[in-house]
Amino acid sequence: MGDVTGRAARLAALAEQDEDLRSLLSDGWMRYRTSPALQELTREAHATCARIGEVYHSDPDEARRLFRELVPAAQDGIDFRPPLTIDYGDRLVIGARTFINADFMVIGGGLVTIGADCLIGPRCSIYTPNHAEDAVRRLEGWERPEPVTIGNNVWLGGSVTITPGVTIGDNSIIGAGSVVTRDIPAGVVAVGNPCRPVRDIAG
Template structure:
């Protein structure tokens, strides 16, 4: 059984007995703090993340195997540096040849999709849940996970923060320390807090051609 099939079966089994897991998969509101299923999933994910960090430099092949178990939607040729902190590996899809630098953080159960050939700098964070605004619902623990989509050949500088519901277009460059609160189009350099497009990416070659 493939990692993808195995994890899908686990999620389906949990969904039969936990309404918050069902709601997560349907894109609805959840209450993490009162959901045994969601807490079990995130606990397991963080345990695997910790194990990857422990093994990475002594047994990199096993660390990579564990990563693919954690993230069944990972493509081929992905390179990463620990530590990682991922709440739900089943809710993450990563394209081929993407590089993830150290201290990568994904919070919440919103579906996160990262394209191929993307470069993710150190200490980047993706936040997917929006907590309820009204005080009563927030005290009850309600939150709404929203998807985040990062295109192919995107470069996220160090310490970039991406908030719920954001889409970043193909080839975009996000400057270090930026906080992305709205969609960013393809083929631009964007910086700031809140992050805004600065200019289009030049097509002029800036480095020597390979021999």
Template sequence: MTQQAQFIDDRMAALLETDEDLRRMVAGDWMRYRASPALQALTREANAVCAVINRIYYDDAEEAMRLFHGLVPGAGAGIDFRPPIRIDYGSRLVIGDRTFINADFMVIGGGAITIGADCLIGPRCGIYTPNHAEDIARRLEGWELPRAVSIGNNVWIGGSVTITPGVTIGDNSIIGAGSVVTRDIPPGVVAAGNPCRVIRPIAGG
């Protein structure tokens, strides 16, 4: 799946008219979350929906799934997940069909994120898209750069994996538990470690 997460829901569309930092985020440009009422409102609202999903999941899984698809309009068919989840901007996330997401899934920041079909995402995994400014003055001013993350089809991500801004993971690859993925991983390999490195190709990959 190469499609980037560019869904604009009605709420975001309305705020885009009034907030320059939100427009910058959607464009993948430097922006200031802490100076943006719109960005703060969107994350609060998304986190509130996640809190409801997490609370009701085991009593009303159907309603939890309905809320999930409302939060993430780019979510495909047959997706399964286990709470808790935390997602900052559901409209910036695309998830392919039949992907399974285990507990404690966290998506931070407004960079576009694409997760392919038939993926397995282990517990306590996090995808982080913001890069804060290195320059001291600009960091104090709150500047950050959202960078896209792309995960291919049929990728298995072990538990407690951290995926950092701007990373691409190719189709069919396996990321070992506890890895910190700081650079692109090609398709059809086993990779692990901190920083995550290719260990070997997968037979038939």
């Protein structure tokens, strides 16, 4: 509990000094490339991801400890396989007993919530930033993160890509290689690029 409290206090202290981090935490427009705090946080997160990969086979308990340090809102019974790439562990919530296969990637600072009992296939990626469409603002580095929500007991096949702002309902299955660009309801099989429901899952 102390580590979580300490991390929250540090994040709050950084946010006091960095307007872009404050904006990120309120889901507003921000500029990663000009933000010392955001760059510091992602460097630290990537270093922890690399360390998890280094010790996973020789010291799995230490790898699990590092993962819990990286993702304070990770619940009990999570199983994972490195490598991992996570930009902001404090912006990631993972439910109990979820399995995460190798090459899992979460990019950007939008809040990502993954439910309990999910199966995340290899090379799945979750993207949360939307860069500015306006050419000048994009050159200036403006982007806005959007949350991604994955319900309970969702199965993502290998190499699924999830784009900003998407919600996937409970119990759904996303076919391998799909690109999810819009919300997917609960209890369906959905496939394709863009991903669309193709049938209900029989009860």
